[in-house]
Structures are given as structure tokens and as C-alpha cells.
Amino acid sequence: MISTKLEETxxxxxxxxxxxxxxxxxxxxxxxxxxNANEIQIHxxxxxxxxxxxxAAAIQTLINGGIVYAVEPDVMPAPAPIAAVFRY
Numbered sequence: 001m002i003s004t005k006l007e008e009t010x011x012x013x014x015x016x017x018x019x020x021x022x023x024x025x026x027x028x029x030x031x032x033x034x035x036n037a038n039e040i041q042i043h044x045x046x047x048x049x050x051x052x053x054x055x056a057a058a059i060q061t062l063i064n065g066g067i068v069y070a071v072e073p074d075v076m077p078a079p080a081p082i083a084a085v086f087r088y
Contacts, residue, residue, distance in 0.1 A: 030047065
């Protein structure tokens with residue numbers, strides 16, 4: 001399974017389900033993810049307490065043994081700032 005939706009990819013990265021992750025270099029998507037409640041908030045601009053969700057997904061993918069590719073936005077495999085190939 002694959003996804004280019006931030007709402008699917010960020011939680012999957014935290015739970016170790018992402019095998020390969022493509023992240024657009026120089027792009028930020030601000031928000032918060034609570035892995036205990038499995039709740040994600042996405043904001044158009046950085047707010048107090050926010051983190052870059054693209055960076056967070058990349059870090060969690062690496063922590064959980066996945067591979068991360070940081071690529072220029074114009075060579076992303078899909079027209080989105082994030083693309084993931086799930087393990088299961």
C-alpha cells in the first residue's frame with residue numbers, strides 16, 4: 001500500500017508501518033501528532049507547540065528501520081510533499 005496523505009503517513013511512520021518514505025526538501029507542513037490518542041492536527045502556519053510533520057515522519061521512519069529519501073519537490077514520485085510505501 002502507498003499513500004501521499006499526511007494524515008495517513010505520519011501515524012504510520014510512528015507505528016513502524018513505513019518501509020520507504022519520500023520527503024520533499026525545503027517544504028514544511030506544520031502541526032502536531034499525538035501517538036497515544038492517534039490524533040493529528042495540521043496547520044497552514046507554525047503555531048506554538050507545532051513541529052514539521054514531514055521531519056517527524058522521516059525521523060520516525062528511520063527509528064523504526066525504514067528508509068527515507070529526501071528529494072527535490074519536482075522529482076517527488078507523486079505531486080505531494082510526502083509519499084510512503086507501507087510495510088503492511
